[in-house]
Amino acid sequence: MKVAPREAPVLSSDGGFNYEGGSMQRIRTDEVTSHVGERVKLAGWMHNWRDMGKFGFLVLRDGAGTFQAVLDNPEEMGKLKGLQYESVLEIQGLVTPDPRAAAGAELHDCRVRVISPVLEPLPFEINKKELKPGLDVFLNHAPLGLRHLEKRALFRISAQVMAGYREYLTQQGFVEIQSPKIVGSATESGANVFCIDYFGRPAYLAQSPQFYKQIMVGVFERVFEVGPVFRAEKHSTSRHTNEYVSLDLEMGFIRDHTDVMAMLTAVLRYIFDRLQQSLARELELLKIKVPSIGDSIPSLRLSDAQELIFERHGEDCRGEPDLAPQHEAWLCEHAEQELHSELLFITHYPTAKRPFYTMPDDQDPSLTKGFDLLFRGCEIVTGGQRIHRYEQLLNNALQWGIDPEAIDGYLQAFKYGMPPHGGFAIGLERLVMQLAELGNLREATLFPRDLDRLSP
């Protein structure tokens, strides 16, 4: 891009935020309307500038939102000359009520101060209603693109999902933990792990807090964790990345996996209610329809689900150990039409397909007390009851070809007594992706790590 050289704008002598007359407290854009008739100071990014000739409208954006200032002084307007959008400005002005302004008020008689000028044109527009660039271009410019109001709304939702998760579980007597992300052995066989050099010894990035949260059930009974997990799978799909945030939980003294499913149902209901209360504007902006959860989420056994697919779609996947993405989509269609639910539990996956610590079903030990939760056609949670007796767990480990030595620390918890327990892991980005009906998991990830994306 060729840019004509311009004259650099005149900056304040300190170039910073504090200056003479800077004794006035800066307020945020969402506080302005409670200062009608007063002079206030705002600071933020030049979101838009509509030059009408003798005057113009400057839309300033800060962490809270946007606010309009009217500039009609040639000297103040001249300070914007040569500045691109996203320049950081400070504006002092009189809060004046005006029905013509979207907020019902605006700043008049403004004085502008340039804090950080932006001189190079932006690679794409971020002050329009919709963000135009394709995924790749967007992600390469994430530091800029994430400033778009829709992206901000999305990641506020993401933050509130985490906050709601923490809030509800804390109320229910759960203790938040942080398990190590550098581990000495792979948690679950099969899944690929990232190997790192740990002072000359091989170590791995944790692919799940599974062992640690189970161990901590032995301490607190009820624990949860919000943290990153790492998967070295070389997959390239719209619903996988190599690092994501896992909302984990593990709880003791359960009757069976249905207690865990009930807790999951309750926490999701709480999160969804909370979103509607605290982020109504963001939900509206993104046209998000939050699903309603009744007394319970409908549930199907895997074998029944497969039977249903055979009957309704003619595809025979009966006997398969797992569902294909197409099957999940079909089942969710069915759940929405017949059961009036956008969420659907699938239970009783075969033992052979689940990890060694999964509790087998009492009636049929070839099946497990494990479940998945599907949401609008995509798997967002996996969970189940775990084996709590030492001998049974040890035998299973051996049967699965796992060296007990390698998971010695984990087994220790069981040797010294563990209650019946179970838990689950929600994929945060998956949940948000499905909630906002996005086409790609990366859109729900701030800085996605995938097969060939390591920055920004």
Next chain:
RNA sequence: GGGGGCGUGGUGUAGUUGGAUAACAUAUCGGCCUGUCAAGCCGAAGACCGCGGGUUCGAGUCCCGUCGCUCCCGCCA
């Protein structure tokens, strides 16, 4: 690891069975405008059509290779 699709100004797209100065929107730059809010109007600049080779009188368009992106499958959250 396997399969499909797409690469055209900064960005997003159009470009017909191969045909002459590659179009549109927006951004950028200049000008006009006292109520914009995806501002509007006038003007300018900006792309050798990802790269390499081939077919042809002629390639953005067809073929081969290559690189990049994207989607699907396997695996999973």
